[in-house]
Amino acid sequence: MTEAADGSGVLFAEPGARWRSVSYGPGLCSIILFIELVTASRVHWFALIFCAALIAVFVVLQVIAGQRHVSVELTENALREGTETLPLTTIDAVLPERDEDSWDDEDWESARALGELSGVPRRRSGIGLRLADGSLVQAWAKDHRGLRAALTETLDRQRGTGSIDTVEGSEGIDDRHSENGADR
Incomplete structure (x- = not known):
């Protein structure tokens, strides 16, 4: 390393x-x-x-x-996205990936992107993060699944938990409805 x-x-x-x-x-x-x-x-x-x-x-x-x-670096202590460094102690939760079948945008998709850019850079995908103060931000990477896995694993290890808090919205994963309403 x-x-x-x-x-x-x-x-x-x-x-x-x-x-x-x-x-x-x-x-x-x-x-x-x-x-x-x-x-x-x-x-x-x-x-x-x-x-x-x-x-x-x-x-x-x-x-x-x-x-x-446009560089990304995750260490044991911080996540650096471009020119902005975010201490991992300020991250409360890694939000779930966007549901591709849903027509509605997730709340974190309209949140501020980390770094000093106006949005998520081209050819990169956003990852929703909820901060300790309750605000939402977007981390981003080309390999967003790799960053999500490394970030989740690091936060789990720091908190000593089996899994980090993942938020499924206000409904929860079991209460989500399909688009055609067949499960209502």
């Missing part, structure tokens, strides 16, 4: 962006250069080098932004 800044092990991590993506633009320019050399056509040295460097610089900026604003 790797060590986090506070000395506790990282239980779940998503980098947000990977440095290997910086090589894609220059790699493509290298392929074009190779094709121009092999076919004995005019070689556009300056244009290919300029484009490779320009693409690489822009992608470096995107990788830095992605790692800063």
Whole structure:
């Protein structure tokens, strides 16, 4: 396991962006250069080098932004979503996944997303959390089920319980009705 800044092990991590993506633009320019050399056509040295460097610089900026604003890290003590760090002691419950068959949105789906972004980032899914003060927030990750499992396990271990409080709404799981009303 790797060590986090506070000395506790990282239980779940998503980098947000990977440095290997910086090589894609220059790699493509290298392929074009190779094709121009092999076919004995005019070689556009300056244009290919300029484009490779320009693409690489822009992608470096995107990788830095992605790692800063869209990375996720769960340790024994905190959940970091982008630039916001939430101590695990402030999390009261991990809310259940959205019911795909339901037409109604869950309350946590309209809650504030963690991090300084205006919402859940693209290609990531939200996880509802109820905080100790009663407010709702959304954690998010590409592997939202992996984060949910790691977060639930960590909170269970810290509280010494068999399972963390999972909330099924005000009705409870047994009182939920199907959409067509057949069970009413």
